[in-house]
Amino acid sequence: MFPPIFLKGEGLAPNLINGTGEFRPNMFKAALRGHTLRLFGGVTNEAIAQKLTKKLWGGFNGKSPYVGKLGIAFNAVNLEMDTFGRFELPTYDLKEGKLEILCLGNMTEKQQGNLKNLMLNIVKFSFLLGGFGKSWRRVDHRKFFSEYFQRNNKPMIGCHWELIKNSEKLYIPVNSLSDVTNFLDGLHSKIKAYVQKVEKQKLVNKGSNWREAWHPEKVEVFGRIAEGDFDSEAIYWFHQEYQRGKTIKNSVLTGKMGKIGRIWHRMYPRYILENKQLKKTTEYVELLTIFPDDSETTNDFLDYLENASEFEKVW
Numbered sequence: 001m002f003p004p005i006f007l008k009g010e011g012l013a014p015n016l017i018n019g020t021g022e023f024r025p026n027m028f029k030a031a032l033r034g035h036t037l038r039l040f041g042g043v044t045n046e047a048i049a050q051k052l053t054k055k056l057w058g059g060f061n062g063k064s065p066y067v068g069k070l071g072i073a074f075n076a077v078n079l080e081m082d083t084f085g086r087f088e089l090p091t092y093d094l095k096e097g098k099l100e101i102l103c104l105g106n107m108t109e110k111q112q113g114n115l116k117n118l119m120l121n122i123v124k125f126s127f128l129l130g131g132f133g134k135s136w137r138r139v140d141h142r143k144f145f146s147e148y149f150q151r152n153n154k155p156m157i158g159c160h161w162e163l164i165k166n167s168e169k170l171y172i173p174v175n176s177l178s179d180v181t182n183f184l185d186g187l188h189s190k191i192k193a194y195v196q197k198v199e200k201q202k203l204v205n206k207g208s209n210w211r212e213a214w215h216p217e218k219v220e221v222f223g224r225i226a227e228g229d230f231d232s233e234a235i236y237w238f239h240q241e242y243q244r245g246k247t248i249k250n251s252v253l254t255g256k257m258g259k260i261g262r263i264w265h266r267m268y269p270r271y272i273l274e275n276k277q278l279k280k281t282t283e284y285v286e287l288l289t290i291f292p293d294d295s296e297t298t299n300d301f302l303d304y305l306e307n308a309s310e311f312e313k314v315w
Contacts, residue, residue, distance in 0.1 A: 001101075001102075001103040001112050001115070001116055002100065002101040002102075002103070002116055002119060002120070003166075003167075004098050004099065004100050004167075005098070005099040005100070005101075005123065005163070005167050005170070006096065006097070006098055006099075006163065006164050006165040006166060006167040007094075007097050007099060007161060007162065007163055007164060007167065008094055008095055008096055008097065008161070008162055008164050009092075009094045009097070009131075009132065009133075009159060009160060009161035009162070010091065010092065010093045010094065010140055010142075010143070010159065010160055011091065011092065011131070011133055011134065011135060011136075011140055011156075011158060011159025011160065012089060012090070012091060012092075012133065012134040012135050012156050012157075012158075012159065013081065013090040013091055013092045013133075013134070014090075014133075014134060015090060019090075020081075020090065021081050021082075021083070021090020021091065021092065022090075023076060023079055023081065023092045023094070024133075025072065025074035025076070026072070027132050027133040027134075028072050028074060028099055028132055029057065029071075029072040031126055031130060031131070031132045031133075031136065032057075032072075032101075032119075032122060032123070032126060033053060033056075033057040035122055035125055035126050035130060036052075036053050036056060036057065036122055037049055037050070037053045038210075038212050038213060038214045039122065039125070039187070039188075039191045039214045040052050040053060040191065040195060041207055041208035041210050041212075041213035041214065041215075042188065042191065042207040042208070042213045042214035042215035042218070042219075043188070043191050043192045043195055043203050043204070043207055043215070044195050044201060044202065044203055044204050044207065044208070045202075045204045045207075045208055046208045046209065046210065048195070048201045048202070048204075049208050049213075051201075052195065052199055052201065054066075054068065055068060055069065055199075056068050056069050056070050056115075057070055067104055067105070068104065069103065069104055069105060069107070069115065070101060070102065070103065070104065070115070070119070071101075071102040071104050072099070072100070072101060072102065073099075073100040073102055074097060074098065074099050074100070075097065075098040076094060076097050077095075077096040077097055077098060078094070078095040078096040078097075079092065079093070079094050079095070079097070080092070080093045080095070081093075084142070084156045085149060085152055085154065085155065085156060086152045086153060087155050087156075089155055089156045091156060092133075096164065096165075101119055101123075103115065114194065114198050117190070118190070118191075118194050120170070121187050121190055123170060124170055124172060124183070124187075125187060127161060127162075127163060127170065127171075127268070128172060128180070128183070128266070128268055128287070129221070129264055129266055129268075129287060129289050130264065130266070131158075131159045131160070131161050131266070132159065132161055133159055134159070135156075135157055135158050135159055136159055137260075137261065137263070137264045137265065138157050138158035138159075138238070138265055139158045139159075139160060139232065139235060139265050139266060139267050140157075140158040140159055140160035141154075141156070141157045141158050141235070142156070143160050143229055143267075144160075144229060144230070144232040144235050144267055145232065145235045145236070148239065158265075160267065162269055163269075168271070168278065168280070169278065171269065171271040171278065172271075173271050173272050173273040173278060174225075174268075174270050174271065174272065174285050175272045175273055177223045177224075177225070177285070177312050177314050178314070180221070180223055180285065180287070180314045180315070181314045181315055184221065184314070184315045185315075188214070188216070191214075211262065211291050212291050216315065218291060218292075219289060219290065219291050219315070220289075220290045220292060220302065220313060220315065221287060221288070221289050221290075221313070221314050221315040222287070222288045222290070222305050222306075222309075222311040222312065222313055222314065223285055223286065223287045223288075223311060223312060223314045224285075224286050224309075224310045224311045224312065225270065225283055225284075225285060225286075226267065226283060226284040226285070226286040227282075227283055228282055228283065228284070229284075231284075231286075232267060232284075232286055233286065233309070233310060233311075234265055234286060234288055234311075235265065237249075238254055238265070242301065242304060242309075243304055243308070246300055246301070246304065248263075248297060248298075248301050251295070251297045251298070252293050252295055252297070252298065253290070253293070253295070253297060253298045253301065262290060262291040262292070262293060262298070263288060263289065263290050263291075264287075264288070264289040264290075265286075265287070265288055265289075266286070266287045266289070267284040267285075267286055267287075268284060268285040268286075268287055269284060269285075270283040270284055270285050286311075287314075288305070288311065290302070
């Protein structure tokens with residue numbers, strides 16, 4: 001039902017008990033399931049969002065597991081495992097992989113069509129703003145902040161994923177930052193339509209009471225066009241002052257060891273439409289996704305982003 005998704009990526013790998021690294025394909029299902037829940041959580045209440053997510057991806061009914069409508073198959077066509085730095089943290093370098101989203105059980109053609117449209121948009125969202133696997137909320141520091149490791153005393157941070165081959169058509173062309181706005185506006189409307197018209201469930205104006213529920217009153221997205229691998233502006237702000245006397249390092253916003261922050265950072269390969277053809281550039285769309293809290297640190301940073309930085313608010 002779904003076309004195969006060809007991709008590549010690099011980042012931190014989980015540890016086995018003996019300390020060696022392992023590439024786990026279930027991270028794709030975990031990421032897609034997580035984003036499905038966030039998106040549903042932005043348009044309806046907690047109970048319905050959980051119910052619909054379990055219906056798609058499976059879950060537990062009491063203590064009994066049940067299969068959802070969707071599954072994942074993955075083939076690592078070209079994968080290299082390694083370690084990085086003095087800490088020898090395990091890493092993966094997936095040069096080519098084939099991800100398939102499977103339709104499980106009997107469905108009508110209309111039901112399959114509804115699921116296909118939903119999942120294609122969630123996949124696009126996942127590549128635009130997120131990632132897969134450990135440390136997915138941060139960009140790969142080896143690629144975008146190599147000087148961070150000069151003294152060989154820093155642990156590996158982040159990941160980076162791209163679409164390849166025939167799957168490049170899944171990229172959202174970004175001729176201007178308003179194209180990101182248009183995609184996110186359209187996605188939010190499509191999620192509402194799926195919940196209300198396809199699943200016949202009620203919408204809730206404020207969405208779920210979750211930190212990362214995808215609702216315009218709970219999340220802000222900022223973007224800028226970056227010229228290349230070494231033109232990330234925001235990556236420095238996670239490690240040093242963004243303005244004299246102002247920092248978000250180790251704050252509630254960025255999080256710290258053992259505590260998840262409230263910000264995602266992504267370097268999204270920039271493709272544009274030129275003469276109605278999708279064209280790859282050497283640039284990136286640098287994106288910050290923020291789920292604000294009420295702290296002074298966060299409010300100061302949002303004010304800086306809107307009024308003193310190169311970033312523009314896109315959602």
